[in-house]
Amino acid sequence: MMAYFLVSHGSPDPAPQQSMALICQQLAGLGIVGWGTLEGASLPEQIRRFSQQAQSQGAEGIVILPLFLLPGNHVVVDLPPAIARAKSALPIELLPFLGGQPLFQAWLQQAIARESAHILLGHGSRRPEVLPWFERLCQTCGVHPALLTQAGSLDHAIEVRMAQGYTSSKVYGYFLFGGKTVNQVHRQVATLQVRYPHHSLSFVPAIQPTPSFINVLQGILQAVPLVEPVA
Template identity: 35%
Template sequence: MEFAYFLVWHGSRDRRSQAASHHLAYLVTQALGLAPSLVGVAPLELSAYPLHEALVQFAQQLQGTGVQTIRILPLFLLPGVHVREDIPAEVAQARQQLGTSPQLELLDYLGKQPQMVELLTQEFEHTPQNGHSQRILLSHGSRREGANTAIATLAQQLNATPAYWSVPPHLSSQIEHFVTNGQTDIAIQPYFLFTGGLTDAIAQEVAELRVKFADATLNLGEPLGATPQLAQLITEKLHE
């Protein structure tokens, strides 16, 4: 076996997110048709040990298997600081410890996959809406210059308006803009991997916005989740 695979997600204290990350790794393993030992998963943050140590441990467990390269996929949805700085730094540290065997190949982040448009189109279709509904793609957002451009482009492909949790324009201002212009049927798709504390906070905000804009219909979708569809998209990325 020439390749093994390692999935990197953000990390969370929420057990739902932790369980979802492991279930997604299981689904990817099944889709690849590999032994579980050849597919690893670890968080970038909020772990007992840093990512580079998790990578080194995974590589050491592969000794004698014939694996020559570990392909590392960041399960991130926009090119922020974690993708462009933090993960490459951790991979570089792991390389220093491992040398050239096995090789560590860092792939581009998951959200860059062109198939993400199709997946999000399906997610929007699962959210109640009519032919006149306005769509909002709600991303975490990033303060890194240029990072949110990828989200704006993706939203445009989905015939949606971008909104961000951490930076403007926020969800509340985008909804207010629509309602002010008489567009009161709005579908909101959270562009997040897993259910957790942040998606709970989003649901709470939407509940408050429903009270504030009582004449509007705000339909909130679900995060992408550990689904066979997402696992298939990841598998296609790993095979590029």
């Protein structure tokens, strides 16, 4: 039997915490499922406690899925050493981050098409390789890219659509479960609507733990082969 541990960014907002708890509840059919956060409490300690619990219930290994959407510093710099420091009682396999998973990207493409969205708005990163990665993702999904860390990025995407003759744009928030960042984007979109009064703006605020999204997580976890110890 395998145990599964999901890692999110972490937020004091109760909504993302409730979403993570719901996801774990819905994935319980896979076996032992838990979650932790990179921000806040020590992630190595969270993993150590989970591994002890999983071992006591007969688990043979732990699969960790990072619920991050971009290959930024959290994924590349922060997460691997944090997991390496975890004194786990069980072997661990760290999966690629969620945003890079083909199953998730296929789901995202369908979700964007279902919403008839035109712009994909992500958080962004200080890592220069994130921008071309995100632009390729947007090209695959058939939308314009915009990142919060790039000043004027969303304005530019809207202006491109206006120059193409469109009178409205729907922005799809490339965020998980809401929180402070999404609240800030709501205010930004409202400000842009005042700036562009003849161009109607709407906003799909964040990816939510819908049954179809949870099915994607289940598919990713079920596809994992036998766990081998981390070197």
